[in-house]
Amino acid sequence: MRRADRLFLLIHALRGRRHAITAQQLAQTLEVSLRTIYRDVADLQRSGVPIEGEAGVGYLLRKGADIPPLMFSPDELEALVVGSRFVHAFGGERLGRGATAALLKIEAVLPAELRARSERTRIFAPQLGNRIESSGLIDALHGAVLEQRVLRLLYRDGEARASERDIEPLCLSFWGGSWTLGAWCRLREDFRSFRPDRIVEYAATGEAFVETRERGLHGYLRSVGAQGLDAG
Structure with missing residues (x-):
């Protein structure tokens, strides 16, 4: 997290509170160390942000220092x-x-x-350790999409047939119970949708690809508009 973002979150965590929030609570919320919280609060105080309190007690924004709240229904x-x-x-x-x-x-x-x-609100989405999202695979595929990295997959289709593919990953789609990775498949020379839970192995080839309108996201979305979304 960038320091500017962390300071912004720190100020907002203090807004609108009647009671002080401890440095330990702030550290857990922002996922940083206590030392970082102490340093950030001191820097904000020196820059003129009206934060009251001290280490070991807790922190508050001085009364009257708040801004008008966001309004939502x-x-x-x-x-x-x-x-x-x-x-x-x-x-x-x-x-x-x-x-x-x-x-x-x-x-x-x-x-x-x-x-x-x-x-x-009583609508929850519990996190489960055995889901694919907890494996780090979705994060890795997301990173490859954002950075336009060619991936080499060992992939098993719906009939457990294995193949090795070099793909240009274009997007991820979540269907409620499963994910698909939309990509240009160099083996098939066409667009394909791969299920991450059927990826046996994956690795970056070290090559980047350049997305075009015909062979990029626009073309992929057009190709699957009325077709199945499993790789063949």
């Missing part, structure tokens, strides 16, 4: 909370951290009644 707020829970559970570690940070920013500036509503 109860349904809009619940949608954001539930959406962040689903991303945290099913989006992999990278997006999960982003969803947690985004929700922290939102809840920190909510009026008390809406913050209470966000805590009462």
Whole structure:
């Protein structure tokens, strides 16, 4: 996390609170060390941010230092909370951290009644250690999509037939119970959708690819508009 983002989250974590929040709580929320929290708070205080309190006691923003809260309807707020829970559970570690940070920013500036509503929603997305999202594979594939890295897969299709493929990964799609990786398959010389749970092995080839309209995301989405989404 960039330091600027961390300082922003730190300020928002303090907003709208009646009681002090401890450095330990802040450290757990931001996933940093106590020493980092102490240093960041001191730097913010020196820069003029009206933070009151001290190490070992807790911190508060001085009364009157708050900004007008974000305004959401109860349904809009619940949608954001539930959406962040689903991303945290099913989006992999990278997006999960982003969803947690985004929700922290939102809840920190909510009026008390809406913050209470966000805590009462009863739609959950429990994280399970045996799901593919906990393996790191979704994060790795996501990174390859973003960085346009060619991947070499050992892949088994629906009939357990194995093949080695060099692919240009274009997108990930979540279907509620499973994921697919949309890609240009160099073996088939066509677009294919691969299920991550059928990838036996994968590795970056060290090659980057250049996406074009015909052989990139636009072409892939057009190709699967009315077709099945399993690799053949």
